[in-house]
Amino acid sequence: MPGQAKALTAAAGLLAALVTAAPQPLGSQGSGPAPRPAPGPQLRVDVDLVLVPVTVTDPYDRLVTGLRREHFEVLEDNQEQEILYFSNEDAPLSLGLVFDFSDSMNRANKLERAAKAAVEFLQTTNPQDEFFVVQFSDSPRLLTDFTTQVETVQNQLLFGKAEGSTALLDAIYLALDTMRDAHNPRRAILVISDGGDNRSRYSVKDVKAFAREADTQIYAIGIFDPVAERSESEIIWGPALMREIAEMTGGRMFPIELYNLHELPDLAAKISIELRNQYVIGYRPSNKQRDGSWRRIRVKLKPPKGLPPLSSYARSGYYAPTQ
Numbered sequence: 510m511p512g513q514a515k516a517l518t519a520a521a522g523l524l525a526a527l528v529t530a531a532p533q534p535l536g537s538q539g540s541g542p543a544p545r546p547a548p549g550p551q552l553r554v555d556v557d558l559v560l561v562p563v564t565v566t567d568p569y570d571r572l573v574t575g576l577r578r579e580h581f582e583v584l585e586d587n588q589e590q591e592i593l594y595f596s597n598e599d600a601p602l603s604l605g606l607v608f609d610f611s612d613s614m615n616r617a618n619k620l621e622r623a624a625k626a627a628v629e630f631l632q633t634t635n636p637q638d639e640f641f642v643v644q645f646s647d648s649p650r651l652l653t654d655f656t657t658q659v660e661t662v663q664n665q666l667l668f669g670k671a672e673g674s675t676a677l678l679d680a681i682y683l684a685l686d687t688m689r690d691a692h693n694p695r696r697a698i699l700v701i702s703d704g705g706d707n708r709s710r711y712s713v714k715d716v717k718a719f720a721r722e723a724d725t726q727i728y729a730i731g732i733f734d735p736v737a738e739r740s741e742s743e744i745i746w747g748p749a750l751m752r753e754i755a756e757m758t759g760g761r762m763f764p765i766e767l768y769n770l771h772e773l774p775d776l777a778a779k780i781s782i783e784l785r786n787q788y789v790i791g792y793r794p795s796n797k798q799r800d801g802s803w804r805r806i807r808v809k810l811k812p813p814k815g816l817p818p819l820s821s822y823a824r825s826g827y828y829a830p831t832q
Contacts, residue, residue: 557793559585560594562695562726562759563808564787564822572786573812573819582809585794594791601637602784603655603691605684605725606630608666609702611646611675617767619732623701624666626730626773630699631659633781641687642666645680646673647708651687677702677747678709678716681754685716685723697760697784699777700729704747717754721803722828726760728780734767759824794829801831 561583565573578595608627614620631640634657642652642662653662677700684698720727729751733739752762761783763776794804805826810819 561790562787584807590792597788599785601693603693603696604640605698606642607680607684607700608644610644610671614671620671622770626777629774630777643684649680649683674708676708677706678711682711696725698727703732727755727758728760729755729762731764757825
């Protein structure tokens, strides 16, 4: 697969140049879902090299930087792995924005505020970053393919019209498929939606399977009614679904209630900062079998003495290569 080969080469080149960072203070248009992906692993594994981006937070959900290689332990299928590469540099990103234009976004000015937050998120990109935008209502559409120019999508986001149903799962599927053509080793998708899928052709099982195969972190901003006001079944399970899909990829879901929409820009900025302050760990699996099996990853922290309990977020695993 040409796109995957390019990513493999880029990942290998990046890791070959990585050194442990110095400690810092702690602190195409389409009217329907994308085609199903071809079988085979999507995680970037170069012969026997696995990259794992990790986010670390304190009990107040604040990012913790300045940790070093010896403060991490990586297990694959419960077997400890030797960490060979470590960095917390701000490496170039390939970003996908999945934006909800369904009718439910008309309520309480959700669409306008969410669009401004999305634009602010894109404006934080670095010159080496690239991004694309998928918008969705009844069906997903690739609004903008990979670009480095925020201006090409800014007006379309700010002046778009919300209407139709919510094909959230189809939109995530299309974004994951589009991310196969990314040029940067690090990849992430940000979903901004009120979460109530009621239109998708792809199932939850389809999207989870694709998300497990794709080496892409998924972050989500869920704009929800207060709990007491949620009634429709898709709104009720929407937050749990978005959180589950995000966390299995090493990303996170940030909920925001309808009456706190003024916090959206700050939340988008928080996610951008988090993406640029992740640790990247590289190891060669002790299991050399090329059997296409699912390998479970677990990252454990061994922080310096005196720090409060810390939390880590990393993808749950990867599929081994088959050849």
